[in-house]
Amino acid sequence: MLKLENVSAGYNGMDVIHDISFDLSEGQSLCILGPNSCGKTTLLRAIAKLIPSMGVLELDSQSIHDMRRKDIAKRIAVMSQISRVNFPYSVYDTIMMGRYQHIKKSMFKKASEKDYAIVEQCMEEVELTSIKDQMIDCLSGGQLQRVFLAHTLVQEPRLILLDEPTNHLDMKHQVGLVKYLKEWSQKDGHQVIGVFHDINLAMQLSDNLMFMKEGHVKGIGHSDDLITSDFLKDIYDIDIVAYMVESYKRWEKFSK
Amino acid sequence: MKKQKVKIWITVLLCMTVLIVATGLGSVSIETSNILGIFAHKLLGIDLPNNLSSNIVSIFWTIRLPRTIAAFLVGSALAVTGTVMQSVLRNPLASSYTLGVSSGASLGVALMVIFGMTIPFLGRFSLPMVGFVFGLGTVLLAISMAMQLDKSLENQTIILIGMVLSLFVSSLLTILIVLSKEHMEQIIFWQMGSFSAIKWSHVFVLLSIIFPGILFLMYFTQELDIMTFGEEQAISVGIDMRRMKIVLISASALLTGTAVAFVGIIGFIDLIAPHVVRKIYGASHRIVVPMSALFGGAFMTIADLVSRTIISPSELPIGAVTTLIGAPFFAYVYFNRRSVTKKNA
Amino acid sequence: MMKYLNKILIVAMFLFTLTACSTQESEPIQSQANQPQQSLPTVDRAGNPVEIPKDAQRVISFAPSITQVIDEIGLRDKLVAVDSQSPNYVKGVDELPQFDMMTPDLEALAALEPDIMFVSGMSSAKGDNPFQQLIDMDVCVVTIPSSTSIEGVKEDNQFIADSLGQHEKGIQINKDMQERMDAIAAIGSTIEEQKTVMFEIAALPTIYSFGQETFLHEMIELIGAKNVFEDQAGWISVNEEAAIAANPDIILTSVNYIEDSVGEILAREGWENMKAIQNQEVYYIDNGKSSLSNHHIVEALEEMAKKVYPEEYAELK
Numbered sequence: 001m002l003k004l005e006n007v008s009a010g011y012n013g014m015d016v017i018h019d020i021s022f023d024l025s026e027g028q029s030l031c032i033l034g035p036n037s038c039g040k041t042t043l044l045r046a047i048a049k050l051i052p053s054m055g056v057l058e059l060d061s062q063s064i065h066d067m068r069r070k071d072i073a074k075r076i077a078v079m080s081q082i083s084r085v086n087f088p089y090s091v092y093d094t095i096m097m098g099r100y101q102h103i104k105k106s107m108f109k110k111a112s113e114k115d116y117a118i119v120e121q122c123m124e125e126v127e128l129t130s131i132k133d134q135m136i137d138c139l140s141g142g143q144l145q146r147v148f149l150a151h152t153l154v155q156e157p158r159l160i161l162l163d164e165p166t167n168h169l170d171m172k173h174q175v176g177l178v179k180y181l182k183e184w185s186q187k188d189g190h191q192v193i194g195v196f197h198d199i200n201l202a203m204q205l206s207d208n209l210m211f212m213k214e215g216h217v218k219g220i221g222h223s224d225d226l227i228t229s230d231f232l233k234d235i236y237d238i239d240i241v242a243y244m245v246e247s248y249k250r251w252e253k254f255s256k
Numbered sequence: 257m258k259k260q261k262v263k264i265w266i267t268v269l270l271c272m273t274v275l276i277v278a279t280g281l282g283s284v285s286i287e288t289s290n291i292l293g294i295f296a297h298k299l300l301g302i303d304l305p306n307n308l309s310s311n312i313v314s315i316f317w318t319i320r321l322p323r324t325i326a327a328f329l330v331g332s333a334l335a336v337t338g339t340v341m342q343s344v345l346r347n348p349l350a351s352s353y354t355l356g357v358s359s360g361a362s363l364g365v366a367l368m369v370i371f372g373m374t375i376p377f378l379g380r381f382s383l384p385m386v387g388f389v390f391g392l393g394t395v396l397l398a399i400s401m402a403m404q405l406d407k408s409l410e411n412q413t414i415i416l417i418g419m420v421l422s423l424f425v426s427s428l429l430t431i432l433i434v435l436s437k438e439h440m441e442q443i444i445f446w447q448m449g450s451f452s453a454i455k456w457s458h459v460f461v462l463l464s465i466i467f468p469g470i471l472f473l474m475y476f477t478q479e480l481d482i483m484t485f486g487e488e489q490a491i492s493v494g495i496d497m498r499r500m501k502i503v504l505i506s507a508s509a510l511l512t513g514t515a516v517a518f519v520g521i522i523g524f525i526d527l528i529a530p531h532v533v534r535k536i537y538g539a540s541h542r543i544v545v546p547m548s549a550l551f552g553g554a555f556m557t558i559a560d561l562v563s564r565t566i567i568s569p570s571e572l573p574i575g576a577v578t579t580l581i582g583a584p585f586f587a588y589v590y591f592n593r594r595s596v597t598k599k600n601a
Numbered sequence: 602m603m604k605y606l607n608k609i610l611i612v613a614m615f616l617f618t619l620t621a622c623s624t625q626e627s628e629p630i631q632s633q634a635n636q637p638q639q640s641l642p643t644v645d646r647a648g649n650p651v652e653i654p655k656d657a658q659r660v661i662s663f664a665p666s667i668t669q670v671i672d673e674i675g676l677r678d679k680l681v682a683v684d685s686q687s688p689n690y691v692k693g694v695d696e697l698p699q700f701d702m703m704t705p706d707l708e709a710l711a712a713l714e715p716d717i718m719f720v721s722g723m724s725s726a727k728g729d730n731p732f733q734q735l736i737d738m739d740v741c742v743v744t745i746p747s748s749t750s751i752e753g754v755k756e757d758n759q760f761i762a763d764s765l766g767q768h769e770k771g772i773q774i775n776k777d778m779q780e781r782m783d784a785i786a787a788i789g790s791t792i793e794e795q796k797t798v799m800f801e802i803a804a805l806p807t808i809y810s811f812g813q814e815t816f817l818h819e820m821i822e823l824i825g826a827k828n829v830f831e832d833q834a835g836w837i838s839v840n841e842e843a844a845i846a847a848n849p850d851i852i853l854t855s856v857n858y859i860e861d862s863v864g865e866i867l868a869r870e871g872w873e874n875m876k877a878i879q880n881q882e883v884y885y886i887d888n889g890k891s892s893l894s895n896h897h898i899v900e901a902l903e904e905m906a907k908k909v910y911p912e913e914y915a916e917l918k
Contacts, residue, residue: 045488048491048492050488050491050492051408052407068496069491069494069495069496070494070496072494073492073493073494074494076492077492077493078488078489078492080488080489082485082486082489085485087484087539088538088539089481089484089538089539089540093481093540097478097481097482097485097493098493100478100479100482100493100494100495101493101494103478104478109475109478135538155493155494282842282846283840283842283843283846284842284846309874310874311845311846311848311874311875312846313874314845314871314872314873314874314875315842315845315846315871317871318870318871319841319842319845319871320842437703437704445806445807450806452806452807452840452841453805453806455870455871564840564842568840568843569830569833569837569838569839569840569843569844569847570837570838570839570840571838571840
């Protein structure tokens with residue numbers, strides 16, 4: 001259970017997000033949407049305690065402010081945009097790094113049987129087993145994304161925070177990633193909070209949407225209840241609904 | 257992986273060869289068989305070969321061997337700290353020197369020299385001790401100042417504060433030197449770096465700090481790997497970045513401070529060793545850190561050999577030698593491999 | 602027309618002033634004893650042209666070696682200022698104003714209105730002549746660089762004497778020097794088995810010694826010994842290994858800034874197996890007498906001879 005109440009946070013003493021409040025019950029996911037610089041990423045960072053914040057921030061009734069880094073890492077994983085890497089680690093090693101919290105408990109920081117098992121399982125699920133020894137600086141964008149997805153999954157988090165991880169990907173991989181995460185979020189009490197630019201893609205993940213503008217929450221709820229023409233116009237300064245309907249008509253033609 | 261193993265073995269063998277060659281060459285050449293004979297004599301009590309004068313044994317055992325070992329130790333310490341600092345601060349130019357170890361140690365040494373003090377129970381270790389304390393102290397001061405200014409201890413803050421503090425301390429040193437010119441030569445000589453005064457007692461101290469120090473840093477190779485992907489990633493995976501930075505930077509400063517305290521300021525190795533080693537071995541710190549130690553050690557040993565033989569009976573300042581040999585070597589390795597990878601791309 | 606006249610007048614005055622300081626005329630020198638007419642030197646020991654005034658009454662010496670010579674000549678009373686080291690070597694000059702050799706206060710020097718100022722090359726270590734301003738003010742600055750040979754030392758002595766109008770005294774000093782040196786050379790040249798000598802002028806952490814082209818080197822050869830670093834030239838730093846490997850029969854040291862320079866050498870780690878250390882043949886040679894380039898080096902020479910070959914030179918006074 002994630003609970004936010006009057007949360008504000010920012011950089012260099014200036015708040016970027018103000019007074020954010022919402023609850024997320026177990027198994028529930030959320031998409032955060034809004035125009036540029038509305039504070040989506042800042043909010044995500046605040047939840048993961050990557051930046052300090054004010055206000056109530058609780059996970060399972062425990063205040064995140066008071067949690068130690070390792071306790072947070074056991075439950076929350078952040079997946080951000082990584083487009084290119086310049087250092088030659090292997091796919092396998094990169095994914096194994098996600099097991100850090102679990103590995104470092106042992107004396108010489110050796111991976112255990114369980115660690116190996118989980119890494120291999122996640123590699124299978126994202127279909128990377130065939131290239132596990134390849135160096136990540138030679139992978140394509142889509143492959144790299146899957147590496148970091150696996151890296152996030154092996155952390156065995158309950159909550160994954162996604163920060164526009166699909167921006168640079170082609171359509172196939174965008175859709176694939178979101179679909180996978182939706183499946184993931186639907187079992188074992190997992191939750192995903194994803195920041196998206198693309199509303200359509202967001203709705204692939206979850207119908208639970210939250211719109212932000214200028215650091216404030218403008219609306220939160222089911223897409224059916226929330227989205228109206230005026231509402232989106234207020235948020236984006238452009239009639240999204242009309243644009244989408246027009247696009248739909250055009251696409252409908254192609255399917256005939 | 258097999259390729260890596262081969263490379264590692266080659267490196268180990270090269271290091272041993274370098275050590276043997278370095279102890280064999282100098283103002284007098286000592287053959288390998290004689291070297292082994294001397295070891296047998298000293299360690300096992302076997303009689304020396306007849307034609308070996310005791311004077312030569314003195315040279316080898318009391319002057320050259322400790323000196324060569326010290327060079328290897330200092331070289332590895334500098335290379336390892338260079339690697340760690342570059343990974344922690346994610347800056348290819350980062351090193352303990354830039355954070356103030358060198359200027360701090362110089363200031364400490366200058367104060368000792370000018371005021372002619374010795375610490376009672378430390379005797380000849382007074383100078384290294386003071387150098388070490390001042391060097392480490394400057395870095396710790398830089399870190400604490402950075403912590404005050406920036407709660408999350410961002411790399412940029414650390415580097416900037418380190419540089420500013422380092423320059424400030426340097427200027428204090430300059431003023432001191434100007435006010436007491438008669439000591440200028442001695443202080444500057446010390447700064448230039450030299451292994452000429454090393455004896456066994458120094459080697460034991462160096463060994464007892466550097467060896468565990470390097471092992472300590474190797475304990476964090478996993479964290480170092482993860483940190484390469486960025487601070488946010490590292491934090492998200494559960495690394496307490498703030499604590500990790502403080503620990504790693506302090507440990508590095510400890511190693512560098514020790515090295516500087518005994519032999520002065522020898523640069524360049526901490527800068528290029530990481531790059532060269534990464535080019536050859538890849539990115540995994542589990543391999544890069546120990547290989548840096550070997551590479552740095554071997555390199556420094558060779559540099560010391562050159563510095564004490566090339567204008568015998570005088571010596572070249574070793575800092576100059578490391579840069580003179582290092583720069584072209586670095587260029588060769590770095591740009592050669594670069595074009596290789598470009599071809600493969 | 603007037604402007605022209607002015608200019609001519611100024612030039613004429615200038616020329617007149619120059620000739621006043623000129624060395625062309627040889628007027629009788631009003632100093633102590635009867636001195637035969639001797640023309641003053643026109644070039645100093647560094648090769649700079651100089652205009653030395655006759656009968657200098659106000660003299661400044663900027664090096665202890667020079668002060669010693671002036672004292673030897675008997676003209677110590679003419680000194681109006683010395684460098685800060687001179688009082689350590691010459692009695693009776695400590696009341697005089699003293700100046701730092703490396704950073705002389707030029708204004709104060711000029712204010713003393715010296716007729717002639719002797720400096721050694723040491724003060725111009727920076728490259729540019731620190732006394733240039735004084736030279737521009739028409740002060741007679743005479744440079745005597747530290748000589749690199751015994752012959753040079755003798756010439757320096759003569760030069761100083763000549764500059765102060767004491768030509769005969771100079772000759773006398775050098776004659777005494779030469780006599781004593783000859784006495785040593787007579788014995789030195791007969792020595793067949795030459796001992797090897799290492800002469801330290803600075804101790805650890807950086808040992809300094811010397812090779813050819815130094816008067817100390819000539820002195821070693823004069824007494825019949827061999828300098829272990831004879832294949833080098835000038836002043837050299839020596840690393841420990843090279844010193845141990847050289848394994849000289851005798852080690853001499855002129856180091857006086859350590860309390861027990863001989864003891865320090867005997868106690869050095871790694872040196873135990875050297876001939877000189879095992880035979881305890883390590884000796885101190887007076888620093889002042891061996892480092893200042895003037896007639897006193899002959900006293901150091903005698904000291905060296907007796908220490909290196911005590912039997913052969915036993916009868917030397």
